Amino acid sequence: MGPFNVLAYIIRRLIGAVLMLLLVSLVTFGIFFWMPKLAGQTTDQIAASYVGKAPTAEAIAATKERLHLDQPVVLQYGHYLKGIVAGQDFKAGPEVDHCPAPCLGYSFRTSQPVLPQLIDRAPATLSLAAGAALLWLVSGVTIGVLSALRRGSFLDRAAMVIALGGVSLPIYFTGLLSLAIFSYNLKIFPGGGSYRPFSEDPLHWFESLVLPWVTLAFLYAAMYARLTRAGMLETLGEDYIRTARAKGLPEKTVITKHALRSSLTPILTVFGLDLGLLLGGAVLTENTFSIPGLGQLAIAAINGGDLPVVLGVTLLAATFVVLLNLVVDVLYAAIDPRVRLG
Amino acid sequence: MTASDETAPAEFAERARPSAFLEVRDLKIHFPTDDGVVKSVDGLSFQLERGRTLGIVGESGSGKSVTSLGILGLHNRQNARVSGEIWLDGQELVGSTPEQVRRLRGRQMAMIFQDPLSSMHPFYTVGKQIIEAYRVHNDVSKAVARKHAIDMLGRVGIPKPDQRVDDYPHQFSGGMRQRAMIAMALSCDPELLIADEPTTALDVTVQAQILDLIRDLQEEFNSAVIMITHDLGVVAELSDDILVMYAGRCVEYAAVEDAFHRPLHPYTWGLLGSMPRLDRERSERLMPIKGSPPSLINVPDGCPFHPRCPYGELTGGKADTERPELRELEPGHKAACHLPLEQRREIWNAEIAPKL
Numbered sequence: 001m002g003p004f005n006v007l008a009y010i011i012r013r014l015i016g017a018v019l020m021l022l023l024v025s026l027v028t029f030g031i032f033f034w035m036p037k038l039a040g041q042t043t044d045q046i047a048a049s050y051v052g053k054a055p056t057a058e059a060i061a062a063t064k065e066r067l068h069l070d071q072p073v074v075l076q077y078g079h080y081l082k083g084i085v086a087g088q089d090f091k092a093g094p095e096v097d098h099c100p101a102p103c104l105g106y107s108f109r110t111s112q113p114v115l116p117q118l119i120d121r122a123p124a125t126l127s128l129a130a131g132a133a134l135l136w137l138v139s140g141v142t143i144g145v146l147s148a149l150r151r152g153s154f155l156d157r158a159a160m161v162i163a164l165g166g167v168s169l170p171i172y173f174t175g176l177l178s179l180a181i182f183s184y185n186l187k188i189f190p191g192g193g194s195y196r197p198f199s200e201d202p203l204h205w206f207e208s209l210v211l212p213w214v215t216l217a218f219l220y221a222a223m224y225a226r227l228t229r230a231g232m233l234e235t236l237g238e239d240y241i242r243t244a245r246a247k248g249l250p251e252k253t254v255i256t257k258h259a260l261r262s263s264l265t266p267i268l269t270v271f272g273l274d275l276g277l278l279l280g281g282a283v284l285t286e287n288t289f290s291i292p293g294l295g296q297l298a299i300a301a302i303n304g305g306d307l308p309v310v311l312g313v314t315l316l317a318a319t320f321v322v323l324l325n326l327v328v329d330v331l332y333a334a335i336d337p338r339v340r341l342g
Numbered sequence: 343m344t345a346s347d348e349t350a351p352a353e354f355a356e357r358a359r360p361s362a363f364l365e366v367r368d369l370k371i372h373f374p375t376d377d378g379v380v381k382s383v384d385g386l387s388f389q390l391e392r393g394r395t396l397g398i399v400g401e402s403g404s405g406k407s408v409t410s411l412g413i414l415g416l417h418n419r420q421n422a423r424v425s426g427e428i429w430l431d432g433q434e435l436v437g438s439t440p441e442q443v444r445r446l447r448g449r450q451m452a453m454i455f456q457d458p459l460s461s462m463h464p465f466y467t468v469g470k471q472i473i474e475a476y477r478v479h480n481d482v483s484k485a486v487a488r489k490h491a492i493d494m495l496g497r498v499g500i501p502k503p504d505q506r507v508d509d510y511p512h513q514f515s516g517g518m519r520q521r522a523m524i525a526m527a528l529s530c531d532p533e534l535l536i537a538d539e540p541t542t543a544l545d546v547t548v549q550a551q552i553l554d555l556i557r558d559l560q561e562e563f564n565s566a567v568i569m570i571t572h573d574l575g576v577v578a579e580l581s582d583d584i585l586v587m588y589a590g591r592c593v594e595y596a597a598v599e600d601a602f603h604r605p606l607h608p609y610t611w612g613l614l615g616s617m618p619r620l621d622r623e624r625s626e627r628l629m630p631i632k633g634s635p636p637s638l639i640n641v642p643d644g645c646p647f648h649p650r651c652p653y654g655e656l657t658g659g660k661a662d663t664e665r666p667e668l669r670e671l672e673p674g675h676k677a678a679c680h681l682p683l684e685q686r687r688e689i690w691n692a693e694i695a696p697k698l
Contacts, residue, residue, distance in 0.1 A: 238460065239455060239457060239460040239461040240460065240461055240462055240463040240464070242416060242455070242461070243455060243461045243462065243463075243526075244463070245416055245444075245447070246414060246416060246447060246448065246452065246453045246455075246527075247447065247448040247452075247474065247475040247478060247526070248444050248445065248446070248447035248448030248449060248475075248478050248479060249448075249474070249478055250444065250478075251444075253478075258463055261465055262463075262464075262465065335465065336464065336465055337464070337465060337467075337510045337512070338464055338510070338512050
């Protein structure tokens, strides 16, 4: 397969991704702006709920005008999409606010544009997710491989029991426990809410993220260890592993070059999905450790009924998942020659 | 394990080094399981010289494949108990370390497997896999190894080997894949080649080509070949000698000519009776052996074949209680059966041979 085909495939998949995101936005938008109408609320009531506490008549009227709430929902959605593609002008009384593309609207609560908020929160989530992903991928796969090779041994059983614990203990338990031990008692790492951006203080950034990384990675590493172990055990029974041994290859080569490569492919798929989901906000971890990331933003927005922010986070999360899936599919074809892109 | 390691060399020194290229003596491969000990191979002995082909025949579960994996040291060392001796070119393998056996694998003894698609790694090109096999045992550059791989592919009859070398196994047809597998097995010039049902997964038309190829290459390389199969046709085509296995033991050993025309074991008669023949007029039906192979955990007392043997009663109960020894009855022809030799010849000539 030539590079041209791969490019064509990627372009086709990107078009598919855009359609997918349209669908996601349509559903989300529908839930927030169409369902209330279906439930029988008047536009005034809807607008009032978007304004906040103690709405004045003027504020309600202004919100109605700004969000075109008098128009059919389809047109409202059209305005929203237009904002993303071309920017949007919001009339708030006599003033006109221009929101440049890609415009995701203004927060109901803070009246700030949504996109800069997302951009502001993304690095924290990215730091958390990327660091944890590296940690869980390396440790999970290593433990899984060792477990499979020493099947039934003490190491295997211990690893799998711990893995079971890792899968079943929620982050807000392990996270709080680790904070209690390593931060408040032993004072090795700073406590919750101490996150600083990398650009401000790299050392502090690192220190504040160690506990969240380990906690988050623990959960995933447990799953990956089990996945890897199962995959390895299956692969080790394959005929081509016997062939590799029959050729006289050293056992190390048989394991790393022949067995591991085959058992990593299913893990890659799961990894793409997991990372994509986390990039959209590691809600539990961010809240446990008070890391100002997208997950915290989303929770705050949901609690406050801040629909434009919720919409924005949802779209961004969906974008991450769709893109990472594309990356996984391309990588898959690179790893397994039997997979044809198309 | 340490104790037996220390005593092993002395023990082996006592026994004479065999003159044959490959000699297997009283090989036993047992697998302890929760249900009991599976005696897959239970006291097997044979010899094989360079340039000769031995066909090992038997039903599924008779221990053929376990024997071959045992010779290559490919059985699972954690759950298999191996005893006896395997002498390959003066070196004893059962008492050797896994590392010593590994060094021999691929270089001095190689194996062709049944299903060439599942036996090659799907993620690597055919060329890469041959290059890998060659470079484990030969300290050469990748370029030299690649040239060798192309050369090998050409020798096993793959057209345009310089292009096909970069193809993946799934891009080959079944027959070509088996040729590539053979090229890989022969890349280091092994002196012993074990072919485990090499044609079973192939088209009938391709089977003959592959067998021809193995025969030609054997002449060229002068290697010893063990052909494991349940297909007597393959054995007739290729082998010099034939070893019939039943329940982990040899029940008859003979030159191919003798095995087909003067077989001395009722089980061999059964195998011949269940083989379709196209070169003769079709008699009514095939005559399959009744029953199924015994469980290798509970091998029947006496002759393991007696529950299925139509002539067992003629031994006066001996077959039910006493295990027949493998005896040399004619020069180079051994069989393990209680029936008097004359009686067996009579049965063969009067009852079996005419119906085949």
